[in-house]
Amino acid sequence: MKYKYLQHTADAKFKAFGKDIDEVFVNSALAMFNILGDTSAVKSKKNKKIKINSGNNEQLLYDFLEELLFLFETEKLFLHDVKDLKIGKDFSLTATIVGDDLGNYSLEGDIKAVTYNDMKISKTNKGYEAVVVVDI
Amino acid sequence: MKLLLWLTFKMKIKKIGENIYEIPKTGKMNVPVRIFASEKILEKIKRDKSIEQGINVACLPGIYGQSIMMPDAHQGYGFPVGGVAAFDVEKGIISPGGIGFDINCGVKLLISDLDRKDVEPKIKKLMNELFDNIPCGVGKDSDLRLSDEDFDEVLNTGLDWALKKKYAVKDDLDRCEENGHMKTADATKISPRARKRGRRQLGTLGAGNHFVDVLYVEEIYDKEIAKIFGIQKEGQIAAMIHSGSRGLGHQTCSDYLRKMEDEFSEIVSKLPEKDLAYAPTDSHLAKDYLGAMSAAANYGWCNRQMIAFKVRKSFDNIFGKVKLDSIYDIAHNIAKVEEYKINGEMKKVYVHRKGATRAFGPGHKEVPKVYRDVGQPILLPGSMGTASYILVGTDKAVNETFSSTAHGAGRVMSRHKASNTFSEEKVKKELEEKNIYLKSASKAGIVQEAPQVYKDIEDVAEVSDSVGIGRKVVKLIPIGVING
Numbered sequence: 244m245k246y247k248y249l250q251h252t253a254d255a256k257f258k259a260f261g262k263d264i265d266e267v268f269v270n271s272a273l274a275m276f277n278i279l280g281d282t283s284a285v286k287s288k289k290n291k292k293i294k295i296n297s298g299n300n301e302q303l304l305y306d307f308l309e310e311l312l313f314l315f316e317t318e319k320l321f322l323h324d325v326k327d328l329k330i331g332k333d334f335s336l337t338a339t340i341v342g343d344d345l346g347n348y349s350l351e352g353d354i355k356a357v358t359y360n361d362m363k364i365s366k367t368n369k370g371y372e373a374v375v376v377v378d379i
Numbered sequence: 380m381k382l383l384l385w386l387t388f389k390m391k392i393k394k395i396g397e398n399i400y401e402i403p404k405t406g407k408m409n410v411p412v413r414i415f416a417s418e419k420i421l422e423k424i425k426r427d428k429s430i431e432q433g434i435n436v437a438c439l440p441g442i443y444g445q446s447i448m449m450p451d452a453h454q455g456y457g458f459p460v461g462g463v464a465a466f467d468v469e470k471g472i473i474s475p476g477g478i479g480f481d482i483n484c485g486v487k488l489l490i491s492d493l494d495r496k497d498v499e500p501k502i503k504k505l506m507n508e509l510f511d512n513i514p515c516g517v518g519k520d521s522d523l524r525l526s527d528e529d530f531d532e533v534l535n536t537g538l539d540w541a542l543k544k545k546y547a548v549k550d551d552l553d554r555c556e557e558n559g560h561m562k563t564a565d566a567t568k569i570s571p572r573a574r575k576r577g578r579r580q581l582g583t584l585g586a587g588n589h590f591v592d593v594l595y596v597e598e599i600y601d602k603e604i605a606k607i608f609g610i611q612k613e614g615q616i617a618a619m620i621h622s623g624s625r626g627l628g629h630q631t632c633s634d635y636l637r638k639m640e641d642e643f644s645e646i647v648s649k650l651p652e653k654d655l656a657y658a659p660t661d662s663h664l665a666k667d668y669l670g671a672m673s674a675a676a677n678y679g680w681c682n683r684q685m686i687a688f689k690v691r692k693s694f695d696n697i698f699g700k701v702k703l704d705s706i707y708d709i710a711h712n713i714a715k716v717e718e719y720k721i722n723g724e725m726k727k728v729y730v731h732r733k734g735a736t737r738a739f740g741p742g743h744k745e746v747p748k749v750y751r752d753v754g755q756p757i758l759l760p761g762s763m764g765t766a767s768y769i770l771v772g773t774d775k776a777v778n779e780t781f782s783s784t785a786h787g788a789g790r791v792m793s794r795h796k797a798s799n800t801f802s803e804e805k806v807k808k809e810l811e812e813k814n815i816y817l818k819s820a821s822k823a824g825i826v827q828e829a830p831q832v833y834k835d836i837e838d839v840a841e842v843s844d845s846v847g848i849g850r851k852v853v854k855l856i857p858i859g860v861i862n863g
Contacts, residue, residue: 252427252454253790279517298641309633316626317575319518350517351823352794353586353863356480356629359636359653360456376456378480378629379587379794 246274255354255377256361262370264300268307268336269325271373275308275357276322278377279315280350285323288343295336300364303334304373308357314340321345354379392421392430398842401445402430408437413445415780415846420450420838423791427454429461435651436464441471441660443721443728447780449735450842451789451834455479457654460734463783466660468716468727473665474657475639475672477731479712480632482672483679484623485556486758487687487708488769490609491694491701493616495595499814499858501697502593506818506859508693509591513686515584515863516820523581523685530574533581534566537677538684546681546688553747555708556737559680563716565670569627570634573671577627577678582685584622586820586863588828591690592619592760593859594767600851604753604771608706610853617855618694618703619767620686621760623712624679631675635668660729669714676713683708706769707747707756711736711786719781730781738772738784738849746772757849761836762788763817763828764810766856768840770849784849785842788833794823801826810860819862828862 246259257274261267276282293310297303314320321342328338360376392414395401400421402412412433416424424430429452436458437446443465452461457476466472498505514521525533532540538559541547552558584591596615599605610617624631639656640647642664647656658665687705694701714731721728730737739746739755746755754772761767765788776782792800803822806829810817819825843849 248795250796251793253460253793254456255794302637302640305637313572313576313630316518345518349821350586351821352827353517355587356633358456358480359656362653378456 245270251376255379257375259373260370264364264371265328265330267364267371267373268304268330269328271304271308271375272311272322272325275311275354275377278352278354278379280321280348282323285321285348286343287323287341289320291318291320291340293338293340297334299334301362303330303336304364304375305357305359305362307336308375311340312354312357315345319345321348352379398846402434408434409440409442410437411445412437412448414448414452415842415848416450417838417842420834420842423834424448424452429454429459432457432459433462435655436462439466439472439655439657441467443467443726444781447783449785450839451734451785451787453789453791455733457652458731458733461785461789462733463730463735463781465719465728465730465781468660468729471660471729472657473660473668473714473729474655474731475632475635475668476654476656477733478632478672478714479733480629481623481712482628482631483676483710484712485679485683485708485710486760487620487683488706488758489618489687489690489703490706491616491703493698493701495614495616495858497698498593498616502816502859505593505693505697506816506861508696509690510818510861512689512693513584513591513861514582515861517586519583520579521582525578525581530578531566533681534569534674534677535564536560537680541681541684547684551684551687551705553749554705555680556710559677559684559708561673561676563669564673564677566674568667568671569631569674573627573630573634576630577625580625580627581678581682582689583625584686584863585625586824589622589863590763591686591861592767592857594619594855594857596853597766597856598854600853604852607750607753608756608769608852609704618690619758619760620683620690622683622686624675625682627678628675631671635671638664672714676710679710680708707758709736709758717781719777728781730783732783734786735783736786737782738776739782740772740774740776757784759785759836759840760787762830762833763860763862764813764815764830764857765836766854768836768851769853769855770840770843771852773847773850776848779846780848785839788836788839790832791834792832794827797827797829797832798823801829815857816859817862824862
């Protein structure tokens with residue numbers, strides 16, 4: 244399982260899984276964008292390289308998801324997948340966002356912001372998992 | 380351990396009056412928590428973490444009175460939604476999480492001289508016209524292209540800009556909280572990212588629970604006050620707009636949460652939730668945030684005004700020249716500097732209202748002149764397909780709630796669960812049976828905003844009325860809904 248949605252009264256909450264933190268980040272991005280629509284139906288027409296620096300893993304996840312929302316709103320980039328995601332020891336991240344113009348798809352919701360509410364990245368016996376709440 | 384603590388809190392909810400409950404000050408709490416709710420509503424509030432969040436707010440420095448929860452309270456991030464908290468302007472704090480991501484999310488209500496008999500036969504035509512003219516849904520941009528100078532003017536002067544550009548008339552400014560222009564705004568405190576997000580969104584509705592409703596007056600509880608508000612008779616048609624400051628406000632909240640986390644890392648690391656991050660009021664970051672929040676609020680008022688401009692145009696296109704005057708425009712996610720008598724002394728406080736509405740009573744200098752004898756209009760929107768209310772502010776709210784009341788129905792069911800519970804067809808059919816015509820930008824907008832996912836607005840209005848923090852004046856029923 245890449246991710247699952249959890250109950251939250253007003254907003255959307257999900258748990259993303261991965262064998263390492265890099266994979267947890269990719270699956271968090273997929274979980275977030277599947278609130279908006281079906282990412283598997285999105286074509287790989289646009290590429291966007293991103294680079295982020297943060298202070299710790301949770302901040303980095305917040306910044307990463309927020310950057311995706313920023314690209315979604317300002318460049319209309321609807322995510323299909325995240326390629327070559329790498330997290331450095333200094334909490335820096337590089338990745339290539341692959342997707343298409345959101346105007347080509349019917350969207351099923353909006354996300355106002357990523358929040359720190361209940362945000363947690365933890366080690367499990369199978370790898371890592373992250374919990375994120377987004378404001379919608 | 381956490382669960383055990385939580386259970387003890389639950390045990391300590393004391394009824395102190397009709398529809399008023401309190402959690403006494405214990406442990407790290409600086410003040411008690413006060414909950415305004417009926418028994419039925421309290422049971423719903425108890426189901427999520429909102430009371431725990433109310434207790435967290437009561438522990439913050441410089442808080443006065445009580446950490447207040449309204450009948451529409453539900454779990455937020457950091458602060459509960461439906462919460463009010465007042466902090467000392469000198470020794471207190473200002474917190475972006477106490478205001479919300481959608482800064483100046485709020486409601487504007489317009490009243491027409493049309494009767495439902497004139498509008499009902501053409502409701503589909505009208506809603507289609509509104510839907511075509513108002514950009515709504517995810518990723519829909521405005522057709523407006525603003526220069527840098529204009530954009531700064533929107534942020535710094537709010538509705539003064541809209542008046543200059545003829546999107547508003549003077550009366551719209553007179554009948555708007557703060558006259559649609561917070562003087563504390565400072566556009567230079569808005570980040571380039573926030574500017575970029577807000578650049579093409581001025582005059583767009585957005586998605587989620589944002590809507591434009593066409594409604595009729597069903598019941599008038601106080602004829603005299605209703606008349607002063609511009610409502611003469613049952614059947615009169617109104618239009619209600621619910622939207623906020625769009626991506627610009629969301630980004631501003633995110634930006635400052637992060638800045639506060641970085642600058643006050645020591646404080647934030649000790650908070651039970653990071654979204655409670657705050658800046659002490661005497662810090663430069665508190666001043667910067669106030670400037671940015673006020674600028675985002677000005678953007679929010681311009682956004683609703685731009686939508687109102689298009690609502691007027693749409694009505695004119697269908698019915699010929701129609702009178703569609705402002706009743707009021709209120710923010711329900713905002714912080715304000717206000718003055719209250721606390722322990723016998725007049726004190727200036729930052730009142731944080733997150734999913735709560737200002738409710739000034741008669742005589743207050745910030746109530747528009749035309750309403751000053753009776754009090755400020757309060758707009759209480761219901762859920763899709765249910766009633767909405769106009770209330771009036773009271774003197775009692777000054778002492779009880781820092782002049783505040785509820786802001787709407789308040790969710791009880793998650794969007795995820797709603798998506799799995801309701802079908803688009805079922806919700807549409809239910810609304811059709813009530814003679815409500817719905818236009819939605821998305822299927823999700825229909826099922827996730829189904830009337831059943833909210834608390835009963837009648838109960839919320841009743842609690843506000845019975846406690847006396849906002850009295851019922853008019854009840855409105857929708858006949859057309861546009862939902863993002």
